[in-house]
Amino acid sequence: MFIQLLLILYISLTLAILYIISSKYLGKKINKELLRYRGENVRIEILSKLYFILKVVKIITSRPSVLLIVLGVILFMIISAEATTPSHVWYEVKTYKDTLVSETIPAIIFKFNEPVSTSLINDLYSSIKKYLHSSRLDILDLNLFLRVMLDEPITIDNRDIYVVVGVDSKIFKEILNLSINDILKLRIVDDEYLIPTQGYIGPKPIFPPLNSVYITSLSRAIKILRLNTTYATEVVISLKGNTSYEVTNKLLDNIANAVNKHEFIERAYLALGNATYAYSRTLIPSINSFIIALLTSTISAMVIIAILSSLIPELLDLYRKLMIIGLPPWGGRIIAYIFIFIFIMILGIITLSLIYLGYGPTSTFNSLITFTIVSLSSLAYITKVVKVKELVRSESYIPVRRHYTYVVKSVNVDYVENVVKNSLVTNEFFDVEEIESKRYRNEVIIHSRLNFRESWGSGMDLNIILSTHDDVVKVYISTYPWGIEEISESMLNTMIALAISKIVGAIKSCILA
Amino acid sequence: MYISLTSIICIELKCLIRCRVTYLLSLFTTLLTFLIILSYGKVRLTFILASLIPITSSTITIGYTTIKQMFHTLILIGAPRRYLRISLIIISLMYSIPYSLPYIAVSISSVVYALLIVMVTYNLTLNLFLRGVRREIERMI
Numbered sequence: 001m002f003i004q005l006l007l008i009l010y011i012s013l014t015l016a017i018l019y020i021i022s023s024k025y026l027g028k029k030i031n032k033e034l035l036r037y038r039g040e041n042v043r044i045e046i047l048s049k050l051y052f053i054l055k056v057v058k059i060i061t062s063r064p065s066v067l068l069i070v071l072g073v074i075l076f077m078i079i080s081a082e083a084t085t086p087s088h089v090w091y092e093v094k095t096y097k098d099t100l101v102s103e104t105i106p107a108i109i110f111k112f113n114e115p116v117s118t119s120l121i122n123d124l125y126s127s128i129k130k131y132l133h134s135s136r137l138d139i140l141d142l143n144l145f146l147r148v149m150l151d152e153p154i155t156i157d158n159r160d161i162y163v164v165v166g167v168d169s170k171i172f173k174e175i176l177n178l179s180i181n182d183i184l185k186l187r188i189v190d191d192e193y194l195i196p197t198q199g200y201i202g203p204k205p206i207f208p209p210l211n212s213v214y215i216t217s218l219s220r221a222i223k224i225l226r227l228n229t230t231y232a233t234e235v236v237i238s239l240k241g242n243t244s245y246e247v248t249n250k251l252l253d254n255i256a257n258a259v260n261k262h263e264f265i266e267r268a269y270l271a272l273g274n275a276t277y278a279y280s281r282t283l284i285p286s287i288n289s290f291i292i293a294l295l296t297s298t299i300s301a302m303v304i305i306a307i308l309s310s311l312i313p314e315l316l317d318l319y320r321k322l323m324i325i326g327l328p329p330w331g332g333r334i335i336a337y338i339f340i341f342i343f344i345m346i347l348g349i350i351t352l353s354l355i356y357l358g359y360g361p362t363s364t365f366n367s368l369i370t371f372t373i374v375s376l377s378s379l380a381y382i383t384k385v386v387k388v389k390e391l392v393r394s395e396s397y398i399p400v401r402r403h404y405t406y407v408v409k410s411v412n413v414d415y416v417e418n419v420v421k422n423s424l425v426t427n428e429f430f431d432v433e434e435i436e437s438k439r440y441r442n443e444v445i446i447h448s449r450l451n452f453r454e455s456w457g458s459g460m461d462l463n464i465i466l467s468t469h470d471d472v473v474k475v476y477i478s479t480y481p482w483g484i485e486e487i488s489e490s491m492l493n494t495m496i497a498l499a500i501s502k503i504v505g506a507i508k509s510c511i512l513a
Numbered sequence: 514m515y516i517s518l519t520s521i522i523c524i525e526l527k528c529l530i531r532c533r534v535t536y537l538l539s540l541f542t543t544l545l546t547f548l549i550i551l552s553y554g555k556v557r558l559t560f561i562l563a564s565l566i567p568i569t570s571s572t573i574t575i576g577y578t579t580i581k582q583m584f585h586t587l588i589l590i591g592a593p594r595r596y597l598r599i600s601l602i603i604i605s606l607m608y609s610i611p612y613s614l615p616y617i618a619v620s621i622s623s624v625v626y627a628l629l630i631v632m633v634t635y636n637l638t639l640n641l642f643l644r645g646v647r648r649e650i651e652r653m654i
Contacts, residue, residue: 072567310574
């Protein structure tokens with residue numbers, strides 16, 4: 001209940017902050033900029049264009065659907081985080097030659113968080129024994145290791161000892177014969193060196209100074225550390241029996257169960273000679289939670305795209321209007337991107353960081369999937385929908401001309417006159433009401449009254465003058481459209497275009513013939 | 514003579530089918546069912562129920578333009594205000610049933626909650642559109 005109240009508080013606070021930023025801060029800046037522009041009569045700069053764009057973003061922000069986007073982003077990210085079911089997994093690690101675990105004998109190795117007493121180890125041992133019995137495996141040997149780094153040094157043989165390593169007596173005898181360099185290379189398993197490491201520089205381990213390390217038998221180490229009972233930090237259980245594929249799988253499951261049951265186990269290993277597997281307490285998101293994250297991402301992406309699609313017509317309409325008053329061609333996309341950036345990206349990042357604090361890193365991973373998919377899909381959608389329209393030839397409009405001039409070379413004027421008359425008579429869009437022509441020296445005047453067939457009571461008067469200069473014939477076409485009642489401009493334009501194009505087309509085709 | 518309530522509902526339903534709202538509803542219902550089943554016991558019911566608000570609203574907003582046109586026509590042909598309100602409640606109830614059904618997997622009470630949430634959200638959003646259209650018409654006059 002408390003978390004829910006906190007969430008409601010967070011959502012309302014986020015909305016309030018976003019509103020204050022958009023209305024107060026931006027509003028003031030924009031007004032100031034506009035005043036500056038009006039008062040001092042200065043040129044519009046890039047900054048003012050930006051303020052202009054932000055003002056448009058503010059207009060879009062005031063729509064109630066924005067609230068749905070905010071709610072959707074926050075809710076689906078939280079659902080995704082809550083649905084996370086992390087799990088532990090087995091993974092294969094490198095098998096080294098210099099390990100204290102035999103290369104041929106299979107073994108289970110447990111590493112503890114801190115030194116663990118024999119009572120707890122016995123408890124673990126008995127549970128493992130039960131599992132091993134079901135897998136038809138026997139325990140061959142049990143080796144305990146105690147590796148302790150001290151805060152306060154212990155003085156042994158006039159040396160300040162900071163690291164005490166206690167090993168089983170059999171192993172201790174073997175170690176005694178080794179040189180210092182060989183001892184440094186010794187590992188229990190994987191990255192667990194016999195001498196505890198202080199850290200790594202790249203892959204290279206850093207060991208404590210060797211004169212402060214004391215390697216001894218386990219019993220002596222217990223005495224030095226003044227422990228009342230046997231303690232261990234690592235346990236190596238050597239096994240006897242056939243480790244087939246099925247047995248190994250069952251064993252891996254049983255060890256995982258043992259780790260999950262006993263809190264003091266930090267890590268478990270299963271060494272099989274040719275391969276070594278490690279089981280970490282580090283949580284990894286499961287496939288199930290990954291599917292949920294994808295599902296919530298899909299739903300949220302669809303929800304947000306659906307909401308955005310309702311905003312798009314208004315945005316485009318606004319953008320078209322703004323283009324007329326000087327918004328640059330890229331302005332529309334910038335407005336849309338700023339909107340996405342504020343209401344999805346910034347909001348998502350804030351929510352993601354809060355989820356990290358509240359739910360932890362594994363849940364954040366799931367929310368990150370949702371956030372990424374939502375951001376990318378909304379960006380892709382916006383990019384696809386808000387396109388900057390280029391004024392190509394097909395989209396540029398030139399008003400229809402009422403007068404047209406055309407020049408024809410090497411043609412007799414009588415021939416052109418006949419062609420024009422014929423084109424008027426055979427025009428399928430007009431009925432010829434009257435047609436007459438008269439010749440004055442080197443000029444022919446044709447007058448015609450046409451009735452438009454598609455609309456009753458409308459038509460046009462045509463005056464065509466054919467004048468000759470040497471062997472050139474100039475054709476002047478003048479149109480006077482009319483209607484006995486009010487007709488639309490588009491119809492007038494259609495009539496003019498149909499009449500002129502027929503005459504010009506007829507002349508052109510006759511010349512070509 | 515006024516247009517009947519049944520006719521208004523039929524016109525509204527036809528419009529909601531035409532503007533993809535119904536298809537989106539079935540898609541969201543399927544996804545929601547999967548989400549409820551997969552996240553059962555992990556995600557708090559409050560969040561799953563709250564997620565219905567943006568989901569249902571978004572299904573209507575996708576058909577924003579068509580729905581507005583439909584309201585425009587209905588007002589112009591003289592559909593009474595009372596009938597419009599009643600029809601919206603009926604439509605909201607009809608559309609809230611598929612959304613609440615997946616919640617059977619959780620509990621009966623959650624079905625009722627889901628039904629109420631979706632119905633109220635649907636009704637509020639549609640009423641918002643209707644009010645917008647009415648205001649536009651008043652401005653035109």
